[in-house]
Amino acid sequence: MTLLFKKFACIVVLFIIALPTCTLANERPNLLFIIVDDQSPFDLKIYNPESKLDTPVIDKIAREGMVFDRAYHMGAWSGAVCTASRHMVMSGRTVWHLPRNRRRNGKGPVTERLTAPELANTSMAAVFNRAGYDTVRTCKKGNSFEAANAKFKIRNDSTKRGGTDESGSAWHAEQVLQYLNQRETTKDTDPFLIYFGFSHPHDTRDGKSELLNKYGAVNHKDSLSLPPAHPSQPELPSNYLPAHPFHHGHPGLRDEVNVSGVWENRDERTIRNEIGREFACSENIDTQIGRVLSKLEAMGELDNTFIFYTSDHGMAIGRHGLQGKQNLYEHTWRVPMIVKGPGIEAGKRSQGNIYLLDVLATMCDLTGTKFPSTNEGRSFKPVLEGQQEVVREVLFGVYCGGTKPGMRSVRKGDWKLIKYDVLDGEVRETQLFNLKDNPEEFIEQHHRPEVRQLTGQSPVEGQLNLADDPKFAEKRKEMEALLYQEMVRLDDPYRLWDQKPIQGKDGVK
Ligand SMILES: [Ca+2]
Numbered sequence: 353m354t355l356l357f358k359k360f361a362c363i364v365v366l367f368i369i370a371l372p373t374c375t376l377a378n379e380r381p382n383l384l385f386i387i388v389d390d391q392s393p394f395d396l397k398i399y400n401p402e403s404k405l406d407t408p409v410i411d412k413i414a415r416e417g418m419v420f421d422r423a424y425h426m427g428a429w430s431g432a433v434c435t436a437s438r439h440m441v442m443s444g445r446t447v448w449h450l451p452r453n454r455r456r457n458g459k460g461p462v463t464e465r466l467t468a469p470e471l472a473n474t475s476m477a478a479v480f481n482r483a484g485y486d487t488v489r490t491c492k493k494g495n496s497f498e499a500a501n502a503k504f505k506i507r508n509d510s511t512k513r514g515g516t517d518e519s520g521s522a523w524h525a526e527q528v529l530q531y532l533n534q535r536e537t538t539k540d541t542d543p544f545l546i547y548f549g550f551s552h553p554h555d556t557r558d559g560k561s562e563l564l565n566k567y568g569a570v571n572h573k574d575s576l577s578l579p580p581a582h583p584s585q586p587e588l589p590s591n592y593l594p595a596h597p598f599h600h601g602h603p604g605l606r607d608e609v610n611v612s613g614v615w616e617n618r619d620e621r622t623i624r625n626e627i628g629r630e631f632a633c634s635e636n637i638d639t640q641i642g643r644v645l646s647k648l649e650a651m652g653e654l655d656n657t658f659i660f661y662t663s664d665h666g667m668a669i670g671r672h673g674l675q676g677k678q679n680l681y682e683h684t685w686r687v688p689m690i691v692k693g694p695g696i697e698a699g700k701r702s703q704g705n706i707y708l709l710d711v712l713a714t715m716c717d718l719t720g721t722k723f724p725s726t727n728e729g730r731s732f733k734p735v736l737e738g739q740q741e742v743v744r745e746v747l748f749g750v751y752c753g754g755t756k757p758g759m760r761s762v763r764k765g766d767w768k769l770i771k772y773d774v775l776d777g778e779v780r781e782t783q784l785f786n787l788k789d790n791p792e793e794f795i796e797q798h799h800r801p802e803v804r805q806l807t808g809q810s811p812v813e814g815q816l817n818l819a820d821d822p823k824f825a826e827k828r829k830e831m832e833a834l835l836y837q838e839m840v841r842l843d844d845p846y847r848l849w850d851q852k853p854i855q856g857k858d859g860v861k
């Protein structure tokens with residue numbers, strides 16, 4: 353054998369030996385899915401530059417990744433919007449195709465197509481367990497898809513809404529760091545899926561004292577007095593109202609009447625203090641995410657990790673005179689969504705037209721994992737790669753947790769329709785917004801002098817609910833038809849007062 357050939361053979365052998373370790377370590381990316389509880393996208397500077405909330409870590413993820421301007425959750429059949437939302441995240445199924453949906457008030461047929469029995473076996477952690485991932489989870493307890501959560505190999509859940517490191521968000525970060533430390537010690541090279549959930553800024557919003565001070569807020573506990581005003585508090589939201597013009601349709605709803613610190617108050621002092629508390633909790637979350645990202649960087653794993661940042665749904669806290677998550681205005685129907693990872697161009701924004709239920713398909717697509725058969729979500733990898741702007745044209749929303757049929761919304765392009773059919777016909781309302789011209793969804797009440805004085809906003813002519821404006825009658829008709837189509841397509845078990853009744857129901861053939 354010539355020397356040259358010996359050298360060549362040696363290189364080939366070395367290459368063959370080296371190859372499997374290289375591919376195992378680097379080929380499949382890690383997944384870090386960060387989900388906070390109850391956060392409006394408009395709390396964050398990346399969605400609302402006027403916000404006082406400081407989130408340097410989230411801002412950096414946004415600068416290095418892609419921000420989605422049209423990310424939504426599909427809605428809920430319960431006042432606990434979290435529960436429906438988290439079912440959709442875990443399973444990639446649409447809102448009326450989840451195990452807990454109450455088909456036609458419990459009277460209608462419950463078919464396999466609607467409920468997908470054994471759904472937990474094809475949920476997020478089960479899918480990635482089979483793909484050879486280490487699956488790790490920390491989150492709040494309850495209001496979730498328990499059978500799916502139980503599939504994570506490592507799971508440390510606890511509801512942490514206190515104002516100390518042990519009782520607050522730092523605890524969730526500790527659970528992730530514990531896994532990463534162990535991974536480092538044992539030189540574990542399996543790819544990981546970490547579900548990094550927080551219990552905040554959901555109430556009770558007991559922030560850390562230094563952050564409460566920063567945002568001029570106190571942990572207000574006395575329902576008979578108002579919290580003190582403070583110049584450091586965040587301003588009232590731009591679409592604040594002292595009251596919503598009609599009832600939301602869910603009498604006694606906890607989030608509207610019984611949240612500690614707010615109760616039924618909607619005055620300026622209460623709302624600004626509560627937003628200050630919320631910001632204190634959200635900034636702490638940002639700090640905790642930073643600790644985990646620093647660790648991943650030190651381990652050399654950050655660049656091979658896809659990071660998702662989102663919330664289970666948005667939140668009102670004074671916007672439109674509402675307090676909770678049980679409405680379909682943009683502040684509550686939409687969620688923040690930022691994704692960073694290998695191959696995603698830095699600093700991009702996209703509309704996306706995505707739902708939280710698309711995350712599972714996207715994770716599968718990004719890691720070369722087969723979609724589960726029960727999945728109904730669409731991968732937004734083509735959007736992340738800059739090949740597409742959106743994954744669908746029409747977006748649909750439901751709130752069906754109070755009196756039935758509840759609220760429905762549909763969006764296409766700049767146009768959005770919301771309908772309310774609640775309290776046994778007492779409230780039957782339609783709103784039509786052009787979100788390009790009226791992104792805050794201002795209604796007539798926002799134009800009143802006493803409201804403008806409080807918010808400092810000056811809505812312009814036409815920034816209104818356009819549903820009854822004859823100029824937009826054709827547009828309304830089109831949006832009403834779209835809503836009806838989406839309700840039929842997605843097996844919505846209800847119809848609104850002015851829609852064709854369901855075949856076979858109420859004597860209709
Ligand atoms: Ca929630």
Ligand SMILES: [Ca+2]
Pocket residue numbers: 486540541542
């Ligand atoms: Ca492992």
